[in-house]
Amino acid sequence: MTFDPAEYRVEARKRWGAQAAGWRRxxxxxxxxxxxxxxxxxxxxxxxPGHDVLELAxxxxxxxxxxxxxxxxGGTLISSDVAPEMLTAAQERAKELEIxxxxxxxxxxxxxDLPAASVDGVLCRWGYMLLADPEAGLRETRRVLRPGxxxxxxxxxxxxxxxxxxxxxxxxxxxxxMEPQEPDAxxxxxxxxxxxxxxTLDAAGFDDVEVDTVEFAMRYPRGVDQxxxxxxxxxxxxxxxxxxxDDAGRAELxxxxxxxxxxxxxxxxxxxxxxxxxxxxxxA
Numbered sequence: 001m002t003f004d005p006a007e008y009r010v011e012a013r014k015r016w017g018a019q020a021a022g023w024r025r026x027x028x029x030x031x032x033x034x035x036x037x038x039x040x041x042x043x044x045x046x047x048x049p050g051h052d053v054l055e056l057a058x059x060x061x062x063x064x065x066x067x068x069x070x071x072x073x074g075g076t077l078i079s080s081d082v083a084p085e086m087l088t089a090a091q092e093r094a095k096e097l098e099i100x101x102x103x104x105x106x107x108x109x110x111x112x113d114l115p116a117a118s119v120d121g122v123l124c125r126w127g128y129m130l131l132a133d134p135e136a137g138l139r140e141t142r143r144v145l146r147p148g149x150x151x152x153x154x155x156x157x158x159x160x161x162x163x164x165x166x167x168x169x170x171x172x173x174x175x176x177x178m179e180p181q182e183p184d185a186x187x188x189x190x191x192x193x194x195x196x197x198x199x200t201l202d203a204a205g206f207d208d209v210e211v212d213t214v215e216f217a218m219r220y221p222r223g224v225d226q227x228x229x230x231x232x233x234x235x236x237x238x239x240x241x242x243x244x245x246d247d248a249g250r251a252e253l254x255x256x257x258x259x260x261x262x263x264x265x266x267x268x269x270x271x272x273x274x275x276x277x278x279x280x281x282x283x284a
Contacts, residue, residue, distance in 0.1 A: 003182055003184075003185045005132035005133065006132075008132050008185075008186065009108075009132050012082070012130065012132075012186075013082050013083055015236045015237075016059075016081070016082065016083040016085070016086055017083040017084065017085040017086070018085075018236050019233075019234055019235065019236055020083060020085035020086045020088065020089045021085070021089070021233075022232075022233030022234045022239075023059055023060055023086070023089060023233075023234055024060060024089040024092065024093070025233055026230050026233060026234060027060040027062065027089070027093060029230070030060075030062075031060075031062045033216065033217065033218050033219060033275075034062075034125075034216065035216075036214050036215075036216045037125060037154050037214050037216065037277055037279060038062060038063045038066055038125065039066070040152075040212070040214050040279050041063060041123055041125060041152040041153070041154060041279060041281075042063065042066050042067045042070070042123070042152070044150065044152040044210075044279070044281035045067070045120075045121035045122075045123065045149075045150040045151070045152045045281065046121075046150065047067045047070040047071045047075070047120075047121055048070070048071065048075075048120075049070075049071060049072060049073055049074055049075060050071065050073070050074035050075050051071045051075045051120040051121060052071070052075060052076050052077075052078070052118065052119045052120055052121075053067045053068070053071060053075065053076075053077050053078070053119060053120060053121045053122070053123065054077075054078045054080065054112075054114070054119045054121070054122045054123070054144065055067070055077065055078070055079050055080060055122075055123045055124070056080055056081075056107065056109045056112075056122060056123070056124040056127055056128075056137070056141070057080075057081060057082070057109060057124055057125070057126070057127030057128075057130070058079045058080055058081050058086070058087075058090055059081060059086050059089070059090070060086070060089050060090055060093050061079045061089075061090030061093050061094060061102075062093065063123050063125045064077045064078075064079045064102070064123055065077070065079075065093070065094065065097055065099050065102070067121070067123060068099050068101055068102055069099075071101065072101055075101060076101055076102070076103060077099070077101060077102040077103075078102075078103055078104075078105055078114070078119070079094070079102050079103070079104050079105070080104070080105045080106065080107035080109075081106065081107070082106065082107065082108050082109070083106075084106055087104045087105075087106060090104060091104055109124070109127065109128070109131055109137040109140065109141075110131055110132065110133055110136045110137045110140060111136075111140060112140045112141070112143070112144050114144045115144070116143050116144060117143075117144070117145065117146045117147065118144050118146070119144050119145060119146065119149065120145070120146055120149045121145075121149055121150050121151070121152070122141050122144070122145060122149070122150075122151040122152070123151075123152055123153075124137075124141070124151070124152075124153045124154075125153070125154045126154050126155060126156065126188070126277070127153070128153055128155065128191070128200075129155045129156070129186065129187070129188065129189075129190040129191040130186050130187070130188070130190075131186060132186060134186070134190075134191075134200060135200055135203050135204050138151070138200060138201060138203075138204035138206070139204045139205065141204070142204055142205050142206060142284050145284035146284070147284060148283065148284065149283070149284045150281055150282065150283050150284070151206065151281065151282055151284070152279070152280070152281045153197070153279070153280050153281075154214075154277045154278065154279050154280075155190075155191035155192070155197060155277065155278045155280075156188050156189055156191070156192060156276075156277050156278070157192050157213060157276045157277060157278055158189065158192050158276075159189050159192070161274065161275075161276040162188075162189075162274075162275050162276060162277075163260075163261065163264075163273050163274065164218040164227070164273035164274075164275055165188060165275075166189070167257060167260050167261065168231050168235070168238055168257065169237070171253060171256055171257055171260070172237070172238070172241055175253070177241045177244075177245075178237060178241060191278065192278075197209075197211050197278055197280050198211050198280070201280065201282045206282035206283060206284065207282065207283050208282060208283040209280065209281075209282045210280060210281050210282070211278060211279070211280040212278075212279050212280070213276060213277065213278055213279065214276070214277055214279050215274065215275070215276050216275050216276075216277075217272050217273065217274055217275060218272070218273045218274075218275050219270060219271070219272050219273075220270065220271040220272075220273075221269075221270050222269075223265060223269045223270065223271045224254070224257065224258045224261065224265070224271055226271070227257075227261070227271055227273070228254060228257065261273060
């Protein structure tokens with residue numbers, strides 16, 4: 001099957017809209033688990049009072065919300081996503097967290113509807129590698145950054161280093177329930193190869209590129225059941241394929257996944273799966 005960028009963009013928007021409620025439901029747990037990545041990214045753009053910061057593919061918005069606290073007084077966070085349902089989830093989170101110096105904007109990261117040189121920093125956690133044209137997204141990012149502004153991003157390393165995510169997809173592919181990802185197509189591990197991030201940032205015109213890694217853990221106190229529920233709620237690929245199975249098929253899939261991660265279950269029943277991500281910062 002040939003990758004069709006136009007079709008992919010339409011389907012991606014629908015998929016993220018459908019997943020918004022699930023991401024909202026698990027926002028607190030995901031925020032806690034991924035805080036080491038969020039902190040690295042926010043520190044990397046060095047937010048100061050009065051700065052304007054844009055978060056792309058914000059989802060529930062937690063990366064930008066951390067920056068919002070640091071740009072007061074006088075600074076504004078623009079929390080953006082391509083899916084309006086995700087923006088609604090982020091608005092609800094902002095109200096809960098009492099984040100007031102924020103406005104919400106539906107944005108296609110490949111065509112950012114903001115003036116040139118209008119923001120001091122851009123954050124995009126696990127977003128660029130999912131774009132149909134990530135280099136176009138980075139060029140747009142560079143366009144909206146003021147001279148000296150910075151972009152900070154994250155992208156997953158190898159599937160073997162992120163079993164919490166890759167094991168589910170692999171199990172679906174092995175059972176013929178999902179097609180393997182096409183080479184060079186957008187996806188969670190599209191930027192896993194070493195050097196890919198720096199090459200794309202360079203091609204988009206950025207300088208002072210720094211790439212590092214952050215290791216953390218996805219922790220599921222209720223064990224495999226919680227991992228299953230989180231995957232079901234936050235991934236339409238998994239959700240739709242599980243719903244298409246009969247009871248026996250679902251039981252077999254759950255048992256296979258439990259076996260695959262058995263060595264990561266502690267004596268207290270807590271499932272702790274390692275995670276590793278690239279992080280990068282670059283200047284406009």
